[in-house]
Amino acid sequence: MLALAPDTSSQRAAAGLGGASPWSCWGASGDLVWGSCAGSGKDPYQVAVDLAGPAYRCSCPSRKFPCKHALGLLLNWADGRVPEQTEPAGYAAAWRASRSARLSAATAKTEPPQTATVKDAAAAARRSQQRAHRVAAGLAELQMWLCDQIRAGLSALPDTDRHQHAEQIAARMVDAQAPGVANALRRLSPIPVSGDGWPGRLLAGYAQLHLLARAYDHLGVLPPGLRAVVRSRVGFVVSREDVLASPPVSDRWLVLAVRDVDEPPIPARRIWLRGRDTGRFALLVLYAALGNFGGVTDATLTPGTELDADLHYYPGQPPLRAVIGSRRAKVATAAPPEAAGDVTTVLSSWAAALGQDPWLIEWPALLAGTPVQAGDRWHLADPSGAALPLLGLEPPWRLLAVSGGHPVTVAGEWSQGGLTALTVWHGDQAVPL
């Protein structure tokens, strides 16, 4: 039983509640066990456990999951102290009802698609309605959680779960069908152990989630582009078929850079493209579902090659993520990009992009510059002397070797902290960094 505890201190705490004394109004019926436990709060905590899951619910403010009250209740039940009842307590019954509704919705999602009928369309509309409600409820919960953090103070985080302080609320967001929010929470979960200045970084992360939740509250009145951004950041997925149905942008697309991101839950590859004629950037995101990119055709695109094809952008602004539609020619080695910008081009396009999507994390950069060392840090300085800090654990030796102290064309990802240089052109040759 105690193996269910998240850590040893929970085990000790639960053992303390293993006696009958703090408990009242308890019972068990079928797979459901419930009880009220006197704690430090004004009202006793209401605890319920569904043995089939097992799943837990408790009104206490503990961040641990399951909390000591749920574990204590289980210990008592295992010792045969909890009496069988015919009817569960009101709160326990309500919790079980909402849980089974959620479970059946999840099951419905995995059911095989059937021929579209009016009835199915109606069912789909109902499901999407249900999801919208669930997401709204989840984001409301998120907003409360965020406010709770600000009220209690970031310094009040218990030492035991500083490195994963947002895991539980992230799990709730998965339940609420907002996986984009859940991933964002998981990314900021370890910030409290990330060294100096962490409160500033954590507050920034909270603020952006807060902004997203508030934007979702007003989804109906947002312009379509921004609405698509908000929905996508929350985690609504637009199907590939729907994207392919949107109007194509045809061009010769030069592969600027390829970056593998080994981020949970699935390793991904980002491929940055730029249209020869339109000058537009595009991003292909590929997932290695089986741990590698075998069988993913687009994964073979390498920097310096060119693809004559139709691209379809996902809804959202600025248009960036895309899928390849029909191809007109085989992928071939191509000339270096024309009209690489400078530091000002990168920063002003980034600022404009943030104006359209304030949650944007990375943005394509294509510029000419020279790697320069200043103190311990390396920068890419353009001919005007303006410079962007370069990210990376190692000094950019390969970039420096190709540059030789002269400006070179570099493609990469710009993000808040600096530029990740991914490709440099050595004469006509694209060299991955």
Added chain:
Amino acid sequence: MSYADLVAAATVGVARRPVLVTGLAGPAAAHAGVLDRDDPAVAVLDAAALLVSSHRAGVLPGTGMTPPAPADPDTVPELPASAADLLERASVAGPDLLADLLATAAASGYRAPAPMLPALLDAAVKHPALRQAVATVLGARGRWLARHRADWRNAIEAVAPDVLDDPAVWDTGNRPERHAYLTMQRGRDRQAARDLLAASWSEETGDDRANLLAVLAEGLGPADEEFLERALDDPKATVRAAAQAMLARLPGSAFSRRAAQRAVPFLRVEPGGPQYRLVVSLPGGVDGAALRDGVVTTPPSPAIGARTWLLTQLIAAAPLTEWVTRSGLDPQRLVSLPVAEHLTAAVHAGWRLATIRQASPAWAEALLTAGVVAEAARRPPAAWPRDQHVAAVLPPSARAALATALLTGQTNLRAGFATAFVCPGPWPQSLADPLIALLEEAFATGHWSGSPEGLLRAAATRLPATGPDDYATALARMAMFDACPPYWRVQLRRAARDLALRRAFGEEIR
């Protein structure tokens, strides 16, 4: 309110210390009207969202960065991309193969492609044997890049120092620079270089003295004797050893005469009838002068008696010409003479040591051809220099001929393989063919004394990779012999792969 104020409020907690969020800093100020007025926690989050967005969008570029002085333009072309791909594969395969391809590239007038330079410099740091080959393909760009990192710079300077023809280098330069300057001076004017070293001798550290004294080995002559003789009294052992090694190579030196006088009483050639023989007696001990000249009295192995070892030491120090002059016999004859009292190993060990010290090709050839001395088998290298060290005394051009003679004559195969091992590539066909034939025989029967790994590694980079004979196929075929042990198969396939890669590389750049 600044972002720092918001962070402070959020860190403490607005429940513990209430705040009133008003007036935001920067561009966010215009939007302060949207802040939630009822709940301070929401207000903090609202304000933070505004400030974070404006900070993110308002990134300012760095300024005042001066780019490094650019690299000098290169006059030599970069390797073509197809050859560079092969070079990339070779760098994974191992340093020997990489060194060979780099040498081929340099000889054909190419330099390494810029994107490969960091990996090549890293390899030069890791494998000192690669440094020379890497240094030759760096070009102006590579030397420029190497100056950006201390480990790269040191690795390259160790083999290719930038020699500044400026006397100030001698006074102010670092160790490799001074060494390079002295070497240059020695090539120009032997005496001036020696005088330069003598003038600063008392101020040099022990390591510098040993390091710089070795420069005199180039163009060594009788004029250096006096200076070297004084170095025999140096407090630093490595300096004394360097002086002893050089004096031993001066046949007319007082050092050599002393050594000859010490050895002659214990080894003489006796014309007993038609058959000459070597008569040996064992020395009882030596004086302080012998110790000063570098005679080591402690045997390197407990299996060797102290007096036997002393005999070896005395012979090792004596000039080899002494035995030829006294007996009137050439080295070939001398090494074939029987030795009384089972002391063949002791005498031959002395000659082998002397051959290496005095760098005598005639004696090296005689000793390698003479065949095996059975008692020497268990001696450590200090008491029985290995065949390949003896063979290394021969000028590189003479090694292939001797190796071929030893391998085709089949009198002393072991010495033949050892000589081939120190023979620079590409091996002539006259050596490659008998070697392949012997390997074929060995792998067909599965009989080979010892491990062929070293020889196969050498073969992979030194068998000719051009011309009509495809030795890669020959090696790959041997790997399929039934009697070939699995471990050798791996070695053979690796050697065949390396050879094929060298051939492909050569074809790409020709």
